Amino acid sequence: MSVFFAYDGSIAGDWVSHYAIRLATHQSITKLTLLFVEPYPASHVESINLIQSSAEAIAHNCSRAGVDFQLRLLKPRRSVADAILEEVPAGTDSLLIAGTRHREKQPGILSRSVAERLLFSKHCPVLCFRVHSPGILGEPHRVLLPIAEEGEERAARPIARLFASDLRRLNLLILEKSFSNWFGSTATPRQHDWRTRIDAVENELAQDNLLASHNIDVIQMKTTRPAECILLAANRTKSRLIMLDAAWITRKHCFGQPKLVEHVLKDATCDVAIFRGLQ
């Protein structure tokens, strides 16, 4: 895959750049293309001045990591997201990385942001990062992958391939909706179904030499508040990165927590990445 990094020139973008560089090192084509949309009404020269020092720093880090670097300044289009998507070739051979919105007085971190548009574009695989701990430098080592629907556990394989040796432990969090009747009892989970599917994933990862089975942990939780469970599980497992499928953004009715992704992005004690289209 070719790695493209949509960069906004902010310090948060600098922090995300570490992830972009690390992910680029694991690709067959070790190249990172930095995309910067020129802010309107700044001129081309002004845009270059704006981004020069940051781009040089990222270029330097790429060089240290053995990754080729290219900077592309994009003309503004109808929207920033459109400008980026026009530049990135469609299809699974491109990987687009972006950061989330700066946390000013906006109603949400992801809601109606460039990152959200990129995630829902279905143009190519997309990863949007929110970095809370810049000291990780893009090497999370321990990743938490929450799963609620059948088939989502298959994301483990592309994640393991993406992070390669930067991933030393993958924690799968299986979330199930809990029920209560008048007398307070809850439904028991169907462990056998999940076990079979998780075993299949483990075997795939081991066969592809991506991750040994003893480095994969599985936690099951019954809950009516999945956001809190995800945050709790990340702490318990000492995960440095939570990987959330973009489907969680629109999964309003599964658990009754429509703003789950916003909650996790805001309150996580580790980095968070929202992904779509990873295969």
Place this chain on the structure above:
Amino acid sequence: MKADVTSNGQIHEVDAADAFHLLHTSPEGLDAKQVEWRLQEVGPNRLVRPPRWRLTQRIVKNFANFFALLLDVAAICCFVADAVQPGGGMGLLGWALLGVSVLNSLFALAQELRAERAMEALKKYLPALAVVRREGQTESIPAEDLVPGDLIQISEGDRVSADARLVESVDLLINNAPLTGESRTQPMTTARARGRLIESPNVVFAGCSVVRGHGLAIVFATGHRTEFGKIAALSRDVTRPLSPLERETQRMIRILTILAIAMGGLFFTYGVVVGRPLWVNIVFMLGIIVANVPEGLLPTFTLALSMAAVRMAKRQVLVKSLEAVEGLGAVHVVCTDKTGTLTRNELKLVALLSPFDGSNLSGSSAEHFLKCGLIASELNPTLTDTAQEDSSPPRWSGDPIDVALANEYEKCFGTCDTIIAHTRRHYPFDLQKRRESGVFANDSETLFAVKGAWESIRPQTCFFCGASGDSQPATASLLDGCDLLVQRESSQGRRVIAVASRSLPGLPDSNTREELLEASLTLLGLLVFDDPIRPEVPEAVAQCHSAGIRVILITGDHPDTAAAVARQCGILPDKASAQDVVIVGSELEHLREHRLVERLQQGVAVFARTTPDQKLKIVSALKSCQLVVAMTGDGVNDAPALKAADVGIAMGTSGTDVARESADIVLLDDNFASIVTGIHEGRAIFANMQKFTTYVLASNIPEIVPFLIFVVLPVPLALTVLQILSIDLGTDLLPAIGLGQEPPEDSAMRQPPRKATERLMSATVMVTAYLFLGMIQAAWSLLLFFLVLYHGGWYWGQDLAETSTLYRSATGITLASVILMQIGNVIGRRSEQSSGMDWGLLGNRIVLLGIFVEALLSWAILYWPPVQLILGTGPVEPEFYLLAWLGVPILFFADLTRKVILQRYTRHLPQAA
């Protein structure tokens, strides 16, 4: 796995010089604009409090539970009734019901409002101010304003305010105990390191303290994103599970509420259908609801638990959460620490072994050996009184091993002041290397000495020192022999420390690294320490086992030592293979939860070399087996596990504030045997609760039946609502509390823990209370009611005014007979197998007092005007009062007959195959 060509690593794995630009800062620090932007992005550097709505939710929950709502609605109806038709006493009733509702809720709220003090205790570890370099200037700022990229200066005595990568370090020593639980200090460095971030010697963590030296570091994590913040977040977010008692209480409340509403609704509807006035129907509905709800039951629960907690406090078990009293009684597994809980935490030097053959060293070789051990130690003189007695306090303070060494030397060879004074340099204990060292220099010699784990010194050992002081090259067979020696001692639960040394030509430069001195060492011998187990522990463990309770040992010690101690305590049988029953921390780290559950089910009883954060994993695995778990802990990082366990037990003496605030129970003497005391007490509580629940519920039937027959038949109401309340909130309370104080039966600790499915309000309790005892009370009291009425000239279908003398006398005798029969009930409830009299009536003074009050009140109801006025009762002929007293033996012997029949019936049941 695919290997990276270039891997920078995380911030601790890069060079200090690279840390600046990787964290997007500079040696001059951040400027104001950068600080502002980052502060907006990541938020302030502080721990996140629990949401404010959580407290509101608790308050609402306690005032809006079913009982409370039911009583509140009933009270409102009474006030409305009083407004519509004043003078009927409905207003008084309304206030009584409201008072009961508030009382019940306040009792429950008092428990909930035990503030989340763990959070407050955690905040004490973080400083208010931080010294930071910004725009080239050094300034002191509120620690909350720190952001990633800030340059912080730390010096001796400071607490670290955020996680930061060291870029300058001068003789820096940090105490990481809040995070790691390890009380030893860690020497810090700016050099890059490998391994996990949390164990890195070039990172300082929030909440930890600077013991010595100073340094400069770049912040990379703040607030709840620091390692300390994550512990705080876990402590905050791990919800304490509902105790078994809480679950049962909630279930009972739901059942009784449904019954009350159903019956009230049914008879309200019936009254409407048959054409009774709406007003009358409402009053009847209220009466049935009040009769069904045992208003005094919840306060009785709380009082019973409180009195049990007082008894436990006298036995060194401090109860912080009342439900934990009963929770201990339901425990299936106790997870315990080793040092200080099972052992005395009094390290004693028991042997100085020659590395050659394990023989005891003596004489000059022992003196030299101990001298080198002292050189590698860090001791501080304590302040002692000049007038010393035999039991004078120790002269030295420091690590227990170092103090034991000094005491041994002084016992055998005199004062060690000179050795301490001439120890010019000390290299502190390194957690990863597991050794420490020092340099001694006087006029005649310069010595480098190191002591630590044998496996860490072995690679540098080139010579063995014999008893006569001669050195021999360290051959493979000598080294292997020493391995066996260490293993032999460890397997007896002892701690083995190797001591080695080498002569130096002169005092090395102060910047000389320790690694350069650790070469060509001569092994002098092995120090063997013993930490004796508490004498009462083996018996306490045996009691646990006979009570069907598993004991699991969790320790950071070596697995051989842990297994040996477990055998000495009786946790492991002597012949158990360590491989099957011991799991080490490194294995646990990679063990999947379901696999851990399997191992636990196969009998694993010891976890060795574990870290405190692994306790949470063990608790989760045990709870997924549907077991009730008690967990001990004393450190800050034990807080999440203490909260997650059903019963969290903190150490009172050695525990931190955070652990004590997170726990349900505090052992004031840190003694494992005290846990067993608590378990015994807790087992009695559930059984006693069933007793007084049966007792209280029995009087519901004679309270309900008068309403039912009043609605269906043309007869007067035998008991008014106020009279019902006088039973539920008056006479029933004291005997119920007395039943809650019945001592535990001797056989309580010889039976397995009660099943999770065992109900507080079981079918047996309901049948006994409602369909047997209650029916007898209802029948006898109504018999007397009608006897008094007929004796007074009443005829069937006649209406009687509530103020008429006859009616007041009839209701009076009904009330008195119910109260008196409760005397027979309370005696019978004292035992489910025997009569209750054989326990000695004088043994329980509260029950005795309750009986006396019931007897006295039964007289006062009928013959004392002030009580007659309040309750609306009147006098009866003495023979009727005597008949009321007859109800006591009638109920008692009927109950006894039931018990005898039941026992014979269960004895003749076919035994299960």
